[in-house]
Amino acid sequence: MGRRVSFVLIGFLAVYTLIMTFMTLMTVQSTYPMTELSGGFDVELRGETYENIALTEMEAEGIGEIKKGDVMTISRILPDTKEVPFPTLSIKLRYSAVEVFLEDRPVYSYKMKELEDGAFIGSERHFILLPRGAESKKLTIVLHITRDNAFRYISTPVFGDYDDVAQSFLHDYIFSFVSGLYLFIFGVLFLVIALLFARRVPEMRVTLASAVLCIVLSGWILAKHDLLNLFFSVGNKTIVEYSCLYLIPPIVAAIVWITKNFVSKKIFLAYSVPLYVVAGWNFFGVLTGAFEINRFRAPFYIVVFISIVAVAVETVFCFRRKLETANQIQMISLTMLNLFFIGEYVLYFLEMRYPWVQSHLGGTMMPAGGMLFSLGQVMNFFIFVTQSYVRRAEAASLRRMAYEDILTGLPNRASFDREARQIDTEGVRYGMISLDLNGLKETNDTLGHATGDRLLSSFGKLLKEVFGDVGFCARTGGDEFVVILRGATLSGTKDDVERRLLILEERLKQLDKTDGQVLHSAAYGYAFSEELESPTTHDVFLLADSRMYDRKRAQHTVM
């Protein structure tokens, strides 16, 4: 337990160190003046003009609810700074088609065609390149709103040189950037490896699901923070973002399912199936165009919140039920991921309500959760998957040992008992041969146990060679062997048995020649189930055994 706790602590420390290292190492300084445009905007909406406001304070300034079809115009004089080579405005806008003018000259447009077609327009971060000399000129942004309540405020835009603005943005989200990239490749690598090993090592099925989860997580992290379209031109980044988001809780549930870490199946299904339903419903909406992908977020949040609480509770129970360490680590990873998920949304909602809350922390919540999850997977993979695999192999070999006589390799007495029970239940006809190896004790005493072992194993091998194809040969005691002949009949099999016993005798004599140290001889007796009236295997065995003793006594008198 202490080990686990300290590992979690080390994990946190490591991730924290990573974040700090990145923050400090990858510092950026702007080469040119860069300004946050926190105020001084004129906003015009539905005939009303609001002067000199900050875009983050729209609600406070009395700008009412935004409706679909509205056209909002935002304008401002750009700062009178030193001229920068590539003047750029960075601004994040939601659910709007955009036109930008500099001194009434159009400089930028976004999704105006989609506006005409009525297609879904999501949120996007725009890096609007302006012509040289844009400083102290009038900038006008026209927003064609495509959704009711599209936004309550606009986060503070930034104006400066392209390089500076882009780098500053990237730096603000460096952790999301780096972890998103990492999780993607990590997910793909582990997915490939899991696919290659899943059949042979069933424990890897969890790895499969976790790998897919990492890929989906990376998609969400990159899309949510407007990093995805730096690398991949996707038609609608918001669709990607929400698709990944809706997939995350179902995959988490799948992992809990695969590892059987739930307390009650019914309860588990109760909080997990809705996740799939919600995801399916939303995908249905997107594919058929019936509604936008993030129209029904409330049901999603409710269902997810319930499942997060449930998973956290399952985690606690994991410890209570003293499940294997691997399962505990898995559940802790998932719960931490969930907690950071909640953290991300808490911050997001806080920011919505109180725009002054720095959203930079929000950029680290989910990535941290993702990194910790990935760490948990690696740990699970290396240590516990392998442990479990080894243990299963070990159990198989132990089971083999329980039913196998080590010395001769024949089934042992436990095996014999099992076979006999089986025959009694089936009620088939059978025959039994009881064999007793002569002189084992004497050999052990005079020539030592090693020689005795050799005698035993060569006899065992011989028995298997002679009877192996027709009978179940077992070593049932120190010098005692039994052969069960399934389906044997008095009329049909007896001659064959006699023949084989003769062969056995011959081979034993041969062994005398090759291994002259020891005398190889055995006494045997056989009986068939047909000879007795409704016998048990024990009865038949006793009959065979007594015949064996008869023969043994006869051998002794000869000797």
Added chain:
Amino acid sequence: MKSGGISKYILYALAVIVTVGLLVVMNGPFFRDKPDYPIDYPVEGWRVEYQGQVFENARLDETNIGASEKGDVFRASHALPDVEVDSACIRVSTVLCALDVYVEDVLIYSFGHDRGAAGKMIPTRLHFVPLPENYAGKQMDLALTVYTDNAFSGFLPVTVGNRSDLQVQLMQDYRLQLFTGIFLILFAFILVVMSVYLVVYETSSARIYCSAFLLVMLGFYILSFYDLVDLLTDRPELRTIMEYAAFYLMPAAATAFIATIQEGRARRIIGGLAVFDAVCAIVAFIMHALGIKHIHEPLPLFQILFVLYCVPLFIFLVYSLVSGKKLGRRKSDVHIRASEMVLLGGVSYLFVAAIVDLIRYSYLKFFSRYGAAYSDISTTTHGALIFAACLIVNYFYYSIDFLNAQVMHERMRGLAYTDPLTNLANRTRCEEVMQRLNGTTDPYIIVSLDVNDLKVVNDREGHAAGDAFLSGFAKILTDIFGTDAFLIGRMGGDEFMAIFKETQHVKVQSLLDDLAARMQAENSRGGRFRYDAAWGVAGSDEVASGIASDVYMLADSRMYENKNARKRAKELSRKLEGGRHLHG
């Protein structure tokens, strides 16, 4: 879980699809933004001037200049495109030179002279040179000034277009490299964190740290090579250090890693190579820090070193792969062999990839018109990913093997020495203990016991009953002897023994009396079995040889005497009692 019938071939196919899919999607034309404006790639029609020579109408990529000297200025001129785009810029990369850009002989951009003149190293940099308005069709001149010898070997591609277009194009063209580089570095970090716990399991920590080191170097190198570090940080020095550190330390990292797979002499030799290169690299860095020599100046030396290391190591790798020798510690370990094979395969692929890139670089530098500036390391990037995958698989197998060994060890200790039926020591253990007692001066007493009528029970009630009979007897023995005996064991069949570290026969005798009394009590209680045993006692002082098994033999023979005496006594009493069966 064996059922659930997805054939493993389907899974393999999926694995291949995912791998190929990843490479195709990342490298291919999918998910790429179309540029908003036309992009121009002026390759032909340049006027190039250097070292007193003038070349008209040349190809920019065919200017393989060879050695440059301090103070040289290389000029390239071309007309700007006729069609003007918004926020236009020239994108060009320079390595270790100062750059001046003119449009119609007016200087519009300058970089690096301050550092160069001060004797400092001018870092590699990707420039986006803003173009003035109305530039269409005008002439652009690029002048590169060299401040140290051997700093220049060709002009890098020049692109003209919209600033945003060019940035996006860069990011999207090299996205696989960016993803891979960052993944490698972070994964190395994760491995180091994991090493805390893997060390607990006593897997070789050297190997983990060396693999993390190699991964980091690969990541640094990939990121720097493609100018991707500039995305993350503003400090060009950081980027240069990354690039050169990666290149100079790469041989050390690779050889150190390979050394951790080897044993004995090979390990020492290869490890020595690693240390040598590391020391050279550290010296180069110190000299740079002290301002004696810039970090790029020993580059040719390190390139030679790289080749010198590559070739023998590669031969060694191939030999190991082909012969399968020198792998693992125990020949019987199938898992180790498979895992080392996978790892060697991964490292070999990486080597092949690196060598391919190296050959391309050298060919371009020495043999082609194009110059080394046009080399790329895309093969190494793939190689790095595959290597990371092989590393993961190797750890997987390695852990299995380690855990196997651990489990086997425990099993040996447990099962090999315990009789499964009675939980007493088995014959092997008894003999081992006796052997350890040989020649010891401490006195000991051995008792050999034989419980009667096992065969009768087996015959009458079956072997399961016989087992219960024996384990019942064993329990009685443990109860009576338990704390006093040094060892209680089952020698086989119905034979038991106990060793007492005891001088006094009296003590042992009283225990044996207790045993007899206990059996009597059990029998009269009417339990399932009737117990009757014979025994013999011998002390270490009675045997001259000092060999414990002789003491045991003596005890054993006394046991037989006892057994026979009791049998005779029973038969006598039976006769006297007139044929009444005492064996129930």
